Amino acid sequence: MLEQQPDIFALIPQRPPIMMIDTVIDASDNHIVTQLTIQEDNIFVENNIFHEAGIIEHIAQSAAAFAGWQTYNSGQPPRIGYIGEIKNCHIHALPKQSHQLQTHLQLMAQAGDVSLVQTQTTANGHIIADCQMKISLKAQ
Amino acid sequence: MNKQELIAKVNAVLAEEFEVDEAIITPEANIKQTLELDSLSLVDMVALIDNEFAVKIPTTELSKLQTFEALYNYLEEKTNA
Numbered sequence: 001m002l003e004q005q006p007d008i009f010a011l012i013p014q015r016p017p018i019m020m021i022d023t024v025i026d027a028s029d030n031h032i033v034t035q036l037t038i039q040e041d042n043i044f045v046e047n048n049i050f051h052e053a054g055i056i057e058h059i060a061q062s063a064a065a066f067a068g069w070q071t072y073n074s075g076q077p078p079r080i081g082y083i084g085e086i087k088n089c090h091i092h093a094l095p096k097q098s099h100q101l102q103t104h105l106q107l108m109a110q111a112g113d114v115s116l117v118q119t120q121t122t123a124n125g126h127i128i129a130d131c132q133m134k135i136s137l138k139a140q
Numbered sequence: 141m142n143k144q145e146l147i148a149k150v151n152a153v154l155a156e157e158f159e160v161d162e163a164i165i166t167p168e169a170n171i172k173q174t175l176e177l178d179s180l181s182l183v184d185m186v187a188l189i190d191n192e193f194a195v196k197i198p199t200t201e202l203s204k205l206q207t208f209e210a211l212y213n214y215l216e217e218k219t220n221a
Contacts, residue, residue: 084180109187112199116183134180 001026011068012061013080017043020058024065027073030107032066034058037100050095055129056086059119062103063135066117070137084114084134095123113137141219147212153192157184167209174208193219 005023012021026033036058038045044054060083067081095101102122109116114136121129141149155162158175165174177185186197195218197205205211 109183109190109196110199111183111186111202112179114179114183116187134183136180 006069006072008065011065011072011078013064014061017041018057020044020054020061021065024069025102027066027069029070029073032062032069032105034062034065034103034105035100038095038097040097042097045097048097050097050099050101052091052094055091055094055101055121056089056131058101059089059103059121059129059131059133060086062105062119063117063133066105066107067115067135067137080138081115081135082138084136087132089129089131091129093123093126093128095128099123101128108132143212143216146216146219149192150208150212150215153188154185157188165208167207167212169208170206171208171211172206189215195219 002025005025008019008021008023011024012019014020021034021036023035024032025035038050042050042054044051044057063083064081068078072078100123103119105117105119107115108118114134117133117135119131119133120127151162151165154175155165158177160175171177172182175185182202186202190196193215195215197214201214205214
């Protein structure tokens, strides 16, 4: 667990109402753990259900936060990370309003400015999604 | 694993992953051109090498591995270390 949570606004370019991460609760050079509590007014909530697009957006923003963290943590201005590829993405269940999402992202490999990451997302402790993504860092 | 076995395994796993004819993988051939790797698919090769040979190729070393010969030598050194 991080002693001091980073300013999420400094890690990702998204802003409300499209922000799908509340906090980064843990991070290192090769992983990050993000959290989102699904509020009633979340734009991806319909009939009390948080839909697939919201889950994907939450995972994508977790990947962006990881890209931001890698430079933020070293004291440099955060670099913007783009999703280069999504594959082997499985959504097992849809969470409900008030559920707490946590995404654990693990770095699998890196080549230049491109990272291959594996993610697993839980809702109130139950696994609801897993995914593989490539993140490409924008050139400085 | 001796060097010939290592070369055979490298060629087999790369040919299968990147769907190329194993015969075009020669020691002097350029890796990126032969496997048709772009900046996004290059990371797949790094992940594959890690999975198959338990060798992590740092980005700083990756740029030096232009040919298959260089890759074989790098893996031989790391797997015998």
